[in-house]
Amino acid sequence: xxxxxxxxxxxxxxxxxxxxxxxxxxxxxxxxxxxxxxxxxxxxxxxxxxxxxxxxxxxxxxxxxxxxxxxxxxxxxxxxxxxxxxxxxxxxxxxxxxxxxxxxxxxxxxxxxxxxxxxxxxxxxxxxxxxxxxxxxxxxxxxxxxxxxxxxxxxxxxxxxxxxxxxxxxxxxxxxxxxxxxxxxxxxxxxxxxxxxxxxxxxxxxxxxxxxxxxxxxxxxxxxxxxxxxxxxxxxxxxxxxxxxxxxxxxxxxxxxxxxxxxxxxxxxxxxxxxxxxxxxxxxxxxxxxxxxx
Amino acid sequence: xxxxxxxxxxxxxxxxxxxxxxxxxxxxxxxxxxxxxxxxxxxxxxxxxxxxxxxxxxxxxxxxxxxxxxxxxxxxxxxxxxxxxxxxxxxxxxxxxxxxxxxxxxxxxxxxxxxxxxxxxxxxxxxxxxxxxxxxxxxxxxxxxxxxxxxxxxxxxxxxxxxxxxxxxxxxxxxxxxxxxxxxxxxxxxxxxxxxxxxxxxxxxxxxxxxxxxxxxxxxxxxxx
Numbered sequence: 207x208x209x210x211x212x213x214x215x216x217x218x219x220x221x222x223x224x225x226x227x228x229x230x231x232x233x234x235x236x237x238x239x240x241x242x243x244x245x246x247x248x249x250x251x252x253x254x255x256x257x258x259x260x261x262x263x264x265x266x267x268x269x270x271x272x273x274x275x276x277x278x279x280x281x282x283x284x285x286x287x288x289x290x291x292x293x294x295x296x297x298x299x300x301x302x303x304x305x306x307x308x309x310x311x312x313x314x315x316x317x318x319x320x321x322x323x324x325x326x327x328x329x330x331x332x333x334x335x336x337x338x339x340x341x342x343x344x345x346x347x348x349x350x351x352x353x354x355x356x357x358x359x360x361x362x363x364x365x366x367x368x369x370x371x372x373x374x375x376x377x378x379x380x381x382x383x384x385x386x387x388x389x390x391x392x393x394x395x396x397x398x399x400x401x402x403x404x405x406x407x408x409x410x411x412x413x414x415x416x417x418x419x420x421x422x423x424x425x426x427x428x429x430x431x432x433x434x435x436x437x438x439x440x441x442x443x444x445x446x447x448x449x450x451x452x453x454x455x456x457x458x459x460x461x462x463x464x465x466x467x468x469x470x471x472x473x474x475x476x477x478x479x480x481x482x483x484x485x486x487x488x489x490x491x492x493x494x495x496x497x498x499x500x
Numbered sequence: 501x502x503x504x505x506x507x508x509x510x511x512x513x514x515x516x517x518x519x520x521x522x523x524x525x526x527x528x529x530x531x532x533x534x535x536x537x538x539x540x541x542x543x544x545x546x547x548x549x550x551x552x553x554x555x556x557x558x559x560x561x562x563x564x565x566x567x568x569x570x571x572x573x574x575x576x577x578x579x580x581x582x583x584x585x586x587x588x589x590x591x592x593x594x595x596x597x598x599x600x601x602x603x604x605x606x607x608x609x610x611x612x613x614x615x616x617x618x619x620x621x622x623x624x625x626x627x628x629x630x631x632x633x634x635x636x637x638x639x640x641x642x643x644x645x646x647x648x649x650x651x652x653x654x655x656x657x658x659x660x661x662x663x664x665x666x667x668x669x670x671x672x673x674x675x676x677x678x679x680x681x682x683x684x685x686x687x688x689x690x691x692x693x694x695x696x697x698x699x700x701x702x703x704x705x706x707x708x709x710x711x712x713x714x715x716x717x718x719x720x721x722x723x724x725x
Contacts, residue, residue: 207608213611407591414579415606
């Protein structure tokens with residue numbers, strides 16, 4: 207197609223979208239909804255990923271010490287634990303301190319504490335690993351040491367977190383596919399309407415010898431325009447809500463780390479406009495394929 | 501120029517539209533296709549610009565078969581063929597100028613040329629003063645002139661017309677016929693389906709008569725039914 211022909215083709219989608227305002231709004235809204243949810247899930251997943259690292263590094267091993275051992279034995283044990291490969295820090299927690307920590311945790315239920323006459327807790331070490339992968343080997347080595355009563359660590363919690371993340375990911379992907387599908391259908395219905403509205407023009411185009419590209423492109427562009435419009439609105443909504451969420455949570459959930467707003471802006475704009483464009487192109491391609499007999 | 505051999509065409513539902521059509525039309529000829537409604541005139545016209553395809557047989561235009569054409573070749577064929585219909589087929593929401601300009605836009609002429617060519621053609625067909633009018637504001641004759649302008653704007657070597665005077669009164673018909681004659685004189689091959697006995701008798705051209713899909717007569721001059 208000649209470059210100068212675009213002068214004739216480019217205004218067509220705008221005229222057509224104005225003609226079917228109702229359908230246009232419906233199609234754009236579906237794209238907005240689809241892309242908004244996609245954006246929210248993408249942000250959720252990337253934040254979970256970010257925090258996964260933080261949470262993993264916080265994995266601790268609790269080493270409970272046998273009662274009634276002397277200071278010498280205690281020192282030997284302490285040195286042995288500190289000397290294990292992969293250990294980042296070792297903190298001694300006396301039974302009194304342990305009880306304090308526990309009552310902090312269950313702050314309101316003082317009655318329970320009152321019900322316990324004697325302190326049931328043994329003395330213990332809180333061992334932090336340099337990296338999550340080393341936790342298991344540390345647990346292994348510590349349990350073989352003398353005077354160790356029991357070893358506890360976050361068994362299963364990492365696995366649980368990962369399975370939760372996977373669950374969120376597949377839920378997100380499923381929703382995106384479903385919504386994407388409905389967006390494509392709505393766009394193709396919209397394009398079908400404008401094909402109907404321009405039926406006689408298409409007829410005349412064929413009689414006078416229009417190339418297929420000349421007939422098809424206005425509709426493809428119209429779909430893309432719908433998609434990009436939807437993508438743009440969704441992008442603004444996602445960014446505004448992320449900003450608001452950050453403002454709300456940054457001060458209260460200080461133990462979590464969030465992907466910063468600045469890091470999000472460009473990928474969100476680029477990704478959502480592109481995704482909208484593709485949804486639109488797919489929708490109009492379907493409509494043109496089905497309803498324009500070229 | 502145009503050759504058809506053993507062409508058969510049946511529409512869905514089994515009604516036979518054309519049966520064993522064989523004909524040759526020379527470059528620059530003016531040919532009437534006559535016959536009653538349903539004789540196959542329109543189908544023959546449609547075959548020539550590939551609106552429909554035959555069930556069997558061959559159609560050659562300028563030595564080339566038009567049965568197996570890809571999209572590009574079909575487009576080229578239609579660019580070399582101007583078509584005029586009984587019901588004009590103008591776009592109601594476009595002005596006269598826009599209707600005619602549309603054909604050039606579709607053929608991807610630059611706008612600067614479109615602006616130049618369209619007024620010239622409207623002038624020649626004596627509808628320049630109606631350039632800004634919409635089709636519904638025009639008489640039948642004027643509408644057909646606009647349709648004619650759209651068909652001939654890029655000087656196609658073949659002009660096909662399906663009952664172009666069917667909706668026009670005798671005087672307006674004669675005016676339109678003069679236009680066909682003019683373009684024929686300039687070298688265009690004109691093939692016109694009509695059952696307007698008066699026009700056919702007055703102009704003494706080659707007449708191909710059809711009945712129930714078959715050619716029942718082919719000779720110069722006179723009404724053959």
